Amino acid sequence: MKDLIGLEHLSGAQIEHILETARPMKSLFTRSIKKVPVLRGKTVALVFFEASTRTRSSFELAAKRLSADTLNLAMSTSSVTKGESLLDTMKTFEAMKVDFMVLRHSSSGATELVGRDTKAHVINAGDGSHEHPTQGLLDIFTILEKKKRVDGLNVVIVGDILHSRVARSNFWGLAKLGAHITVCGPATLIPKGIEDVFGRKVRVCYKMEEALKDADVINVLRLQRERQEGDFFPSLREYTELYGLNSERLRLAKPDCLVLHPGPMNRGIEISSEVADGPRSMILEQVTNGIAIRMAVLYLFSGPNGFPANISAAKKGKKSLLEIGN
Amino acid sequence: MTARRKVLTQAQVGTAIKKLAEKIYEQMKKPGNEWALVGIQRRGVPLAERLEKSLEELGASPLSVGTLDITFYRDDMGEAPLNPVVQDTNVPFDVNGKTILLVDDVLYTGRTIRCALDELMDFGRPNQVLLAVLVDRGLRELPIHADFAGESVSTNEQERVEVHLEEVDGEDAVWLNQSEKSEGRSAK
Numbered sequence: 001m002k003d004l005i006g007l008e009h010l011s012g013a014q015i016e017h018i019l020e021t022a023r024p025m026k027s028l029f030t031r032s033i034k035k036v037p038v039l040r041g042k043t044v045a046l047v048f049f050e051a052s053t054r055t056r057s058s059f060e061l062a063a064k065r066l067s068a069d070t071l072n073l074a075m076s077t078s079s080v081t082k083g084e085s086l087l088d089t090m091k092t093f094e095a096m097k098v099d100f101m102v103l104r105h106s107s108s109g110a111t112e113l114v115g116r117d118t119k120a121h122v123i124n125a126g127d128g129s130h131e132h133p134t135q136g137l138l139d140i141f142t143i144l145e146k147k148k149r150v151d152g153l154n155v156v157i158v159g160d161i162l163h164s165r166v167a168r169s170n171f172w173g174l175a176k177l178g179a180h181i182t183v184c185g186p187a188t189l190i191p192k193g194i195e196d197v198f199g200r201k202v203r204v205c206y207k208m209e210e211a212l213k214d215a216d217v218i219n220v221l222r223l224q225r226e227r228q229e230g231d232f233f234p235s236l237r238e239y240t241e242l243y244g245l246n247s248e249r250l251r252l253a254k255p256d257c258l259v260l261h262p263g264p265m266n267r268g269i270e271i272s273s274e275v276a277d278g279p280r281s282m283i284l285e286q287v288t289n290g291i292a293i294r295m296a297v298l299y300l301f302s303g304p305n306g307f308p309a310n311i312s313a314a315k316k317g318k319k320s321l322l323e324i325g326n
Numbered sequence: 327m328t329a330r331r332k333v334l335t336q337a338q339v340g341t342a343i344k345k346l347a348e349k350i351y352e353q354m355k356k357p358g359n360e361w362a363l364v365g366i367q368r369r370g371v372p373l374a375e376r377l378e379k380s381l382e383e384l385g386a387s388p389l390s391v392g393t394l395d396i397t398f399y400r401d402d403m404g405e406a407p408l409n410p411v412v413q414d415t416n417v418p419f420d421v422n423g424k425t426i427l428l429v430d431d432v433l434y435t436g437r438t439i440r441c442a443l444d445e446l447m448d449f450g451r452p453n454q455v456l457l458a459v460l461v462d463r464g465l466r467e468l469p470i471h472a473d474f475a476g477e478s479v480s481t482n483e484q485e486r487v488e489v490h491l492e493e494v495d496g497e498d499a500v501w502l503n504q505s506e507k508s509e510g511r512s513a514k
Contacts, residue, residue, distance in 0.1 A: 020411075024395065024415060026412070026417070027415060028412070031448060032448075032450070033448040033449075035448075036398035036399065036442070036445075036448075037398065037399060038397070038398040038400070066398075102369075201363060
């Protein structure tokens with residue numbers, strides 16, 4: 001597999017394997033020298049057609065900690081027309097002999113389009129409302145680290161599911177690893193037919209109180225105010241009133257429930273400061289884990305044939321991370 | 327078809343580890359730095375643990391044992407197939423100023439040890455680094471030697487030396503496999 005387009009295209013075993021590889025990556029962070037020479041001489045182009053600070057810097061640090069060189073290209077959407085010019089831009093980078101293109105684009109499917117047309121490994125850093133696979137992976141890694149398992153956990157995803165690539169990557173990843181998924185948000189922001197799309201059925205709730213019961217994990221999505229021009233809900237105040245996560249609502253979940261948020265947060269809108277800064281909040285841990293996951297992805301896709309499709313053969317008798325629960 | 331022959335039996339592996347521990351202990355007794363062991367994944371890890379036990383039986387005080395996975399330090403990335411399984415690296419002690427005994431099952435080209443040295447230096451600056459292996463099979467490609475070797479086996483490049491240890495393989499033995507085709511030489 002040459003490119004990482006989405007978790008939809010990975011098997012459960014492949015997802016599990018990326019999570020396992022992130023663990024030794026994370027242990028590098030505690031060393032005084034946080035850098036290993038494994039991708040020395042490789043070039044990673046960070047091509048962002050949408051504004052991003054954390055994902056871009058996370059990928060950049062990941063590449064640098066593996067000793068790869070990085071090339072930063074913040075493209076303003078206005079200067080680029082879609083379609084042909086996107087491919088032309090990519091062809092230029094290919095001619096510069098970059099090994100990886102980490103791509104963010106506002107059009108769903110942009111990474112797949114580019115990947116088909118270039119020899120470089122294309123890693124999706126978010127394409128429209130399609131997928132954001134490394135965010136999904138880091139969310140699951142954070143859950144796995146704390147809960148020691150994913151299978152059978154009740155994971156609630158709250159907010160604007162309709163526009164959220166983070167939610168889609170979470171669905172695919174969590175469903176393949178056997179979690180029970182509940183989505184919650186205003187009816188206008190939950191895509192129709194979502195219950196049947198993912199291998200395991202997704203439960204839809206329109207009431208927070210109902211959704212949070214017995215939750216092991218709550219993933220609060222950012223309310224993407226820039227995407228709310230279609231009058232999906234009456235007012236921010238009402239949204240907060242109905243779907244904002246505060247300490248009172250958190251008490252409805254299991255006592256050891258984790259709170260995730262992909263950032264950047266709108267404090268006081270989808271999440272209260274008390275929860276965001278509280279003991280169950282994994283928000284900063286997610287940032288740390290994001291680098292480890294992106295290192296694992298860059299490393300695993302860097303081989304001559306990309307990410308091995310059949311990893312179970314290579315692993316032989318080694319017990320998996322999910323089996324040993326650690 | 328591959329011909330396969332047992333070079334060391336279970337009892338002989340046990341004796342070789344004991345002898346290795348005795349040689350190490352002779353040097354350890356001399357006044358000097360504090361010692362610690364670091365096993366190279368995979369079979370260097372149980373080997374280091376066994377050596378530590380033997381050294382304690384000989385009278386040494388308990389020693390710290392760490393593990394190294396050299397995958398990220400290999401010199402053949404992009405040529406050889408990717409090693410998909412990265413094992414734990416865990417050096418839970420300060421290496422600065424210590425005598426570090428690197429432990430591996432087989433010493434062959436010396437490239438694994440080169441990687442291990444690079445990785446170890448990223449943890450700090452040991453006062454001294456020594457190398458102990460169960461089997462030295464010769465055919466070095468780098469100026470590296472074993473300070474302590476349990477057994478020396480003379481081999482050619484078509485052969486494969488396989489050390490089996492109870493903890494990983496369910497048996498203690500050393501096998502010499504005669505491959506039909508020559509295998510590419512790697513970091514191993």
